[in-house]
Amino acid sequence: MAGIPIKFGILGCADIARKVSRAITLSPYSTLYAVGSRSVEKASNFAKDNGFPASAKVYGSYDALLDDPDVDAVYVPLPTSLHIKWAVLAAQKKKHLLLEKPVALNVKEFDVILEACESSGVQFMDATMWMHHPRTAKMREFLNDPQRFGQFKSVHSVFTFTADPDFLENDIRVKPDLDALGALGDVGWYTIRAILWSVDFELPKSVIALPGPVFNKAGVVLSCGASLYWEDGKVATLHCSFLSNMTMNVTAIGTKGSLHLCDFVIPFEEEKASFSTSVESGFTDLVTGWAPKPSEHVVTTDLPQEAQMVKEFSRLVGLIKAEGAKPETKWPTFSRKTQLVLDAVKTSIDRGFESVEVIS
Amino acid sequence: MAGIPIKFGILGCADIARKVSRAITLSPYSTLYAVGSRSVEKASNFAKDNGFPASAKVYGSYDALLDDPDVDAVYVPLPTSLHIKWAVLAAQKKKHLLLEKPVALNVKEFDVILEACESSGVQFMDATMWMHHPRTAKMREFLNDPQRFGQFKSVHSVFTFTADPDFLENDIRVKPDLDALGALGDVGWYTIRAILWSVDFELPKSVIALPGPVFNKAGVVLSCGASLYWEDGKVATLHCSFLSNMTMNVTAIGTKGSLHLCDFVIPFEEEKASFSTSVESGFTDLVTGWAPKPSEHVVTTDLPQEAQMVKEFSRLVGLIKAEGAKPETKWPTFSRKTQLVLDAVKTSIDRGFESVEVIS
Numbered sequence: 001m002a003g004i005p006i007k008f009g010i011l012g013c014a015d016i017a018r019k020v021s022r023a024i025t026l027s028p029y030s031t032l033y034a035v036g037s038r039s040v041e042k043a044s045n046f047a048k049d050n051g052f053p054a055s056a057k058v059y060g061s062y063d064a065l066l067d068d069p070d071v072d073a074v075y076v077p078l079p080t081s082l083h084i085k086w087a088v089l090a091a092q093k094k095k096h097l098l099l100e101k102p103v104a105l106n107v108k109e110f111d112v113i114l115e116a117c118e119s120s121g122v123q124f125m126d127a128t129m130w131m132h133h134p135r136t137a138k139m140r141e142f143l144n145d146p147q148r149f150g151q152f153k154s155v156h157s158v159f160t161f162t163a164d165p166d167f168l169e170n171d172i173r174v175k176p177d178l179d180a181l182g183a184l185g186d187v188g189w190y191t192i193r194a195i196l197w198s199v200d201f202e203l204p205k206s207v208i209a210l211p212g213p214v215f216n217k218a219g220v221v222l223s224c225g226a227s228l229y230w231e232d233g234k235v236a237t238l239h240c241s242f243l244s245n246m247t248m249n250v251t252a253i254g255t256k257g258s259l260h261l262c263d264f265v266i267p268f269e270e271e272k273a274s275f276s277t278s279v280e281s282g283f284t285d286l287v288t289g290w291a292p293k294p295s296e297h298v299v300t301t302d303l304p305q306e307a308q309m310v311k312e313f314s315r316l317v318g319l320i321k322a323e324g325a326k327p328e329t330k331w332p333t334f335s336r337k338t339q340l341v342l343d344a345v346k347t348s349i350d351r352g353f354e355s356v357e358v359i360s
Numbered sequence: 361m362a363g364i365p366i367k368f369g370i371l372g373c374a375d376i377a378r379k380v381s382r383a384i385t386l387s388p389y390s391t392l393y394a395v396g397s398r399s400v401e402k403a404s405n406f407a408k409d410n411g412f413p414a415s416a417k418v419y420g421s422y423d424a425l426l427d428d429p430d431v432d433a434v435y436v437p438l439p440t441s442l443h444i445k446w447a448v449l450a451a452q453k454k455k456h457l458l459l460e461k462p463v464a465l466n467v468k469e470f471d472v473i474l475e476a477c478e479s480s481g482v483q484f485m486d487a488t489m490w491m492h493h494p495r496t497a498k499m500r501e502f503l504n505d506p507q508r509f510g511q512f513k514s515v516h517s518v519f520t521f522t523a524d525p526d527f528l529e530n531d532i533r534v535k536p537d538l539d540a541l542g543a544l545g546d547v548g549w550y551t552i553r554a555i556l557w558s559v560d561f562e563l564p565k566s567v568i569a570l571p572g573p574v575f576n577k578a579g580v581v582l583s584c585g586a587s588l589y590w591e592d593g594k595v596a597t598l599h600c601s602f603l604s605n606m607t608m609n610v611t612a613i614g615t616k617g618s619l620h621l622c623d624f625v626i627p628f629e630e631e632k633a634s635f636s637t638s639v640e641s642g643f644t645d646l647v648t649g650w651a652p653k654p655s656e657h658v659v660t661t662d663l664p665q666e667a668q669m670v671k672e673f674s675r676l677v678g679l680i681k682a683e684g685a686k687p688e689t690k691w692p693t694f695s696r697k698t699q700l701v702l703d704a705v706k707t708s709i710d711r712g713f714e715s716v717e718v719i720s
Binding site for chain 1: 585589595620628629
């Protein structure tokens with residue numbers, strides 16, 4: 001394919017950038033081209049430690065990286081509060097944009113980022129990696145099959161992990177000036193994404209946060225829950241927390257079938273992942289067991305999900321570069337809907353658990 | 361053990377009584393002694409079809425069965441609205457009482473039943489079978505272990521099944537004059553029990569039903585959800601429905617560990633059942649997989665859970681009969697707490713999803 005490999009610049013040396021750097025190396029259509037940090041030494045060490053080629057550019061500022069005309073695309077793992085500044089600037093400099101989640105502090109900010117991307121004709125994608133695992137496509141087939149899943153009724157998602165004392169004190173995700181959305185923006189993002197994905201991104205009409213969220217002293221959410229309501233009666237619940245042991249569940253239930261998995265964000269293993277389905281479940285005659293029992297589906301992958309993400313992003317960028325294709329709009333649409341619902345949960349918390357209408 | 365086998369009378373020929381009749385046969389301390397129905401023919405057929413010995417008594421009324429002085433204990437699978445009449449009469453006739461769930465239409469009615477049991481010194485137990493599976497005891501050990509589970513944070517339970525059109529038209533569980541609590545009293549009972557069980561039966565301080573319950577034309581709940589709140593910050597969610605495919609999950613999360621199972625009410629298989637735990641879960645260095653991964657625990661059982669229930673009930677009755685022991689109070693306490701929370705969910709629905717205090 002012409003226009004590839006896509007030359008990536010990494011904006012900042014966050015931990016997660018190590019994983020994505022490896023993914024850029026693994027992906028067939030992309031190459032590690034540059035890294036920028038506020039310190040050139042840090043950038044240099046990062047490049048050395050993460051398999052950058054000797055020819056890679058090392059910049060001591062984000063601006064310098066964005067000024068490099070050979071950078072095709074940037075991966076931006078900066079704190080959420082910095083997204084609007086750097087994502088907009090990257091788009092203005094015609095860099096295609098792979099942006100960490102949450103994509104912004106709120107949808108108003110995100111719309112500014114999207115406008116910049118549209119003006120420049122660059123591809124936008126958020127870095128929700130599990131969307132790109134081949135397992136996700138297999139699960140989509142199940143949910144879309146009226147014979148197996150039937151009419152959608154409800155979906156329930158939980159994502160929690162126990163943050164250690166250092167995280168709770170120092171991580172950007174508990175700092176009101178960096179990632180003000182806290183656990184809701186981090187683990188909560190994934191539960192909202194899973195819910196929206198499961199209903200094919202139909203927005204709920206309203207959202208109610210559940211009472212009892214936990215905040216840190218600075219007012220950042222460490223744990224919360226919410227329920228979501230659709231016009232046709234579909235319902236969803238989510239629970240997200242930095243304060244309880246790792247749990248990563250999605251349960252989607254239709255009139256005919258159920259889908260369940262316990263590792264939706266990070267599969268237990270890199271090379272293969274599974275999910276469980278049951279279809280028209282019933283019991284044995286005396287209700288002493290299930291008939292039929294649920295089925296386990298194993299999906300193997302030649303590339304880890306983050307490399308699948310980079311591959312798809314690079315493919316889209318390659319089409320734009322080589323053939324003048326338009327950016328794929330579904331990815332920014334998914335991001336925006338996720339942010340919209342996230343905003344509604346936050347608003348409901350702020351308003352004492354009132355029902356908040358979701359208006360696109 | 362003296363005083364056994366316990367002679368059981370079955371009050372009514374509900375479908376579920378077939379399963380419990382088999383359990384009485386399987387259990388070492390009990391025997392099928394009598395069955396009573398509103399029609400002697402129906403009772404007779406039931407006895408013939410369900411392995412009753414030739415000597416078994418067949419009665420054409422519930423009264424007649426209760427008047428038989430040789431009946432030690434009764435199993436009562438009658439519609440919930442009839443519990444107060446027949447459970448009280450059974451207790452007054454000194455019959456030990458194994459009562460189907462929900463135990464009553466509300467806790468006020470249930471207290472009348474309990475008073476009758478206490479006056480007569482008979483054992484009360486509700487027929488929540490999974491409580492007696494050896495898996496349940498193994499899961500209890502995990503939840504009680506501060507090294508593995510830590511401090512309790514949240515629990516989430518779902519129990520749904522798709523009722524067929526005949527059920528939705530004719531089953532007692534959708535009839536306001538028979539089982540007015542509908543899906544909440546049936547599948548919802550189990551989710552509430554699982555939540556209370558998981559927190560060692562500490563009552564929540566408040567309950568909020570989630571908006572969007574579905575009712576049938578007669579006003580009986582076919583689907584609903586709720587959230588529960590404890591003084592120390594623990595939270596729980598439940599979802600129960602007659603309108604979506606069978607799903608039977610419990611996820612309990614502590615600061616150190618998580619517990620998960622997908623068949624908590626009826627294990628997939630009769631002879632063995634499993635659950636999954638994870639302890640101090642983390643990721644591989646690059647967050648490409650879990651380390652450690654969750655563990656699967658398989659628990660085999662020589663007797664199905666319903667026979668374990670009959671065995672434990674009969675053991676307690678045997679102790680009362682042979683040694684003048686006092687009835688075991690934990691079982692009616694578990695029932696009462698479950699009913700209390702169920703009542704609070706119902707009240708919250710009736711009051712437009714207000715927060716309802718749970719007062720014991």
